[in-house]
Amino acid sequence: MDNYPAPARPIVAAMAAAAAAEPERAVAFQGAPGANSHIAAIQAFPDCLPLPCFDFADAIEAVQSARADCAIIPIENSLHGRVADMHFLLPESGLVIIGEHFLPIRHALMGVAPLEEIREAVSHPQALGQCRHWLRAHDIQPVAYPDTAGAAALVAEQRRPELAALAPAAAAGIYGLDLLHDDIADADHNTTRFVVLARGGHAAVGEGPWMTTLIFEVKNIPAALYKAMGGFATNGVNMTKLESYQRGASFVATEFYADVEGKPGDPGLDRALEELSFHCRWLRILGTYKRARERG
DSSP states (O other), X not given: OTTSOGGGHHHHHHHHHHHHHOGGXXXXXXXXXXXXXXXXXXXXXXXXXXXXXXXXXXXXXXXXXXXXXXXXXXXXXXXXXXXXXXXXXXXXXXXXXEEEEEEEOXXXXXXXXXXXGOOEEEEOHHHHHHTHHHHHHTTOEEEEOSOHHHHHXXXXXXOOTTEEEEEOTHHHHHHTOEEEEEEEOSSTXXXXXXEEEESSOOOOOSSOOEEEEEEEEEOSSTTHHHHHHHHHHHTTOOEEEEEEEEOTTOSSOEEEEEEEESOTTSHHHHHHHHHHHHTEEEEEEEEEEEOSSOOO
């Protein structure tokens, strides 16, 4: 609780108390009240009790310890790419992906002085990256902070005339700041994809359409990835995302994160996964869930 700026603490405390009383309705999110993740939680689960958590690890722990039924976590942004840490935290969490949610992102600049006095903007690195051209055009220096709405609370606490926050517009009202400029983004398509994490899998029943997320490490032999991917093509399985990342400091063992259309039990996907596993050191499915929107 003490990690949050003072203006956010009583709001966080009240939300945490409500979630503790009904943990089966609690949805954990990273950030202070008013963050984009808070908005995503309410949109995805209109009847939920949002539970603010200071960082991603805290949000995951809230689900692991049953203080929350699930967590909604940003995993990638259309402008700024992957959200750091999640490719490492998610596989180690023991949680599974049971859903996804897409949130259009529009940032606002808020502070205690007029726009012409602002020299610095504090926010989450993702938000700063998504607005870097706008900030440069207005000669405003970015300052990194763990959370967008928390940055708004920090500005409300410090009340420095040269300091503003980039956060969702609603955060200005929550923390008593002036809305200096709304609808800031370097591109109209600015959208963040969230995944919903829970302790246990939900059976993939019904019509779908379905998505399956997996991680794997191919064998260290020539053309291993090329051969591993062939099974998806020959079995008509659409892979909508493939990212590589390295764990530790070896610069040798590359792991891959992938999203594919379909669910285990589909003959084509089962054959593709069988062929993939033949070329892998290990393969793990992180979850199967209903597709929130069509890719492409």
